[in-house]
Amino acid sequence: MLALYHNAVSTCSQKVRLVLAHKGLDFTSHEIDLVGGGQHDPDYVRLNPNHVVPTLVHDGAVLIESTLINEYLEEAFPDNAMMPAEPAGRHAARLWTKLLDEKVHPATPIVTFAIGPRTLLLQQPAEVLEAQINAMPNPAARATRRSVLELGVKAPEFAAALKEMLNLLIRMEETLAARQWLASDNFSLADAAALPYVLRLDALAMTPVISSRPHVADWYHRVRSLPGYDTAVTQWMPAFIAELFRTNGEAVWADVEPLTHG
Numbered sequence: 001m002l003a004l005y006h007n008a009v010s011t012c013s014q015k016v017r018l019v020l021a022h023k024g025l026d027f028t029s030h031e032i033d034l035v036g037g038g039q040h041d042p043d044y045v046r047l048n049p050n051h052v053v054p055t056l057v058h059d060g061a062v063l064i065e066s067t068l069i070n071e072y073l074e075e076a077f078p079d080n081a082m083m084p085a086e087p088a089g090r091h092a093a094r095l096w097t098k099l100l101d102e103k104v105h106p107a108t109p110i111v112t113f114a115i116g117p118r119t120l121l122l123q124q125p126a127e128v129l130e131a132q133i134n135a136m137p138n139p140a141a142r143a144t145r146r147s148v149l150e151l152g153v154k155a156p157e158f159a160a161a162l163k164e165m166l167n168l169l170i171r172m173e174e175t176l177a178a179r180q181w182l183a184s185d186n187f188s189l190a191d192a193a194a195l196p197y198v199l200r201l202d203a204l205a206m207t208p209v210i211s212s213r214p215h216v217a218d219w220y221h222r223v224r225s226l227p228g229y230d231t232a233v234t235q236w237m238p239a240f241i242a243e244l245f246r247t248n249g250e251a252v253w254a255d256v257e258p259l260t261h262g
Contacts, residue, residue, distance in 0.1 A: 002027040005047065006054040007034050008236035011108055011196035012066035013054045017236070018192040019070045021228025023080045027056075035117060040135035051137055067097045070189050082192065084184035093183035096190035104168050104197050109141075110161035114148040115204050115252055116245040121149060153252045159259050166260060168197060169209060169216055176215035180222065187226065195223050199233070203242065205249025209260050 004020070004027045006013035020027055032038040032053050039051045048055040048064050056063040058076065063069050074083050083090050113121075121129060129149075136142045148155045172194065175182055183190040198220055202210055211217050223229060249256075 001059060003030060003057040004028070004054055005030045005032055005044065005057075007032050008238060009241055010034065010053050011105070011200060012052070014196040014199070014233055014236075015193050016054050016056065016066050016069050016073075017232035018195060018228060019073050019082060019189065021232040022082060022187065022192070022226070023073065023077050024228075025073070025077060035120065037132045037135060040132065049137075051135065067101055067193065070097075070192065074189060082187070082189045084186070084188060086184075089184040089188075093188050093190040096182050097193045099168070099171070100193050100197065103164050107161035107164035108197060108200060110144060110148055110155075110157050111165060111204070112200060113145060114152050114155055114158050115248050115256075117241075118149055118152055119248060120244060153255050162256070162259055165197060165201060166209060168194070169201075169213055172198075172219065173213040173215050176219050180219070182219075187223070191219075191223060195220075203245045203249070205246050205253055206256065206260070208257075 002020070002025060004013075004016065006017065006029070008031065032044060034053070038044060039048075039053060044055075045051060047057070047062055050064065052064075054066055054069065056069045056072070058072075063072055070082075074081070083093055124132075133142050133145050136145065144157050147157055152158075172182065179185065181187055181191050182194060198210060198216065201207075202220075210220055
């Protein structure tokens with residue numbers, strides 16, 4: 001009934017899997033190899049013309065855009081509700097997902113590709129890597145990808161992108177000082193959407209920017225303690241990718257750490 005085209009490490013895939021797990025929904029898995037360029041395969045592009053993951057297929061309906069997929073799942077499968085009952089709480093949840101979609105998500109690939117898979121991608125033949133970059137439909141994104149792969153954390157785009165991710169933590173710390181979850185008294189679509197970005201900073205060995213914010217750190221622990229977390233995140237993460245991200249993050253932490261202040 002449900003088929004998910006996704007990737008283990010993709011932030012947007014993680015947040016959809018979190019919702020599926022929280023609601024106890026099974027799905028047929030189709031993993032897309034983002035390093036190998038599977039998102040640009042013509043068969044996949046016919047499902048998702050944006051060349052990104054995830055894509056959910058439900059009873060023949062093809063659904064794209066992770067935030068909208070999660071809202072669809074909430075409406076189609078209302079058990080274990082993940083939107084607050086009161087209108088103000090729903091508004092709060094949507095404000096969080098809007099912030100993530102408009103500010104944080106565009107910054108995350110810049111931070112990620114400047115550190116995490118950079119060494120792996122640079123081992124590919126130049127023509128293979130160039131073909132994958134050229135397959136990206138957005139010219140600005142292509143230019144940024146070339147920049148961060150060439151220059152890493154020294155790329156001119158890196159500092160501003162990292163600041164957007166850190167601004168998320170600042171806002172979360174303020175909100176979580178008053179309650180345990182972002183939009184209401186319960187785990188919601190807002191928390192599922194925010195988790196992958198906090199997780200990404202941790203995966204890239206930027207753990208101090210989380211641990212230095214006690215309310216965010218407590219929230220992060222609560223999310224990872226949820227019954228569906230291992231099913232949605234841990235069980236999908238290849239050990240070699242986790243090790244690669246952390247090793248590469250530790251290698252550049254001396255350059256990154258000064259950018260985390262102010």
